Amino acid sequence: MKISLTGLQADVVVIDCPNRQDGPLTLSALNAADTVVYAATATSDGIDGVDGARRTVHSSVGTASSSVPRTP
Known part of the structure; x- marks a missing residue:
């Protein structure tokens, strides 16, 4: 995915991933x-x-x- 985005002229690119923390798409996006x-x-x-x-x-x-607050 990183190679695919190389040279892209954009201010922001949003990569929405499934809620699967160790999945290949999520790891590639990270x-x-x-x-x-x-x-x-x-x-x-x-x-x-x-x-x-x-x-x-x-x-x-x-x-x-992250600015996510921790809960007590």
Whole structure:
């Protein structure tokens, strides 16, 4: 995916991935991305999903930052 996007003239490219954290499409999109946006519902399941997504980002890309608040 990163090779496909090389040379693309665009201000923003949105890559919407299925909710499958270790899937090949998600990992390819993370490899191509320089910024990640997490979308989740404001429920405990949504927070768990964001935590899982953050772990995937950290393990596949190395580092990530997020402004998602942690719940006590």
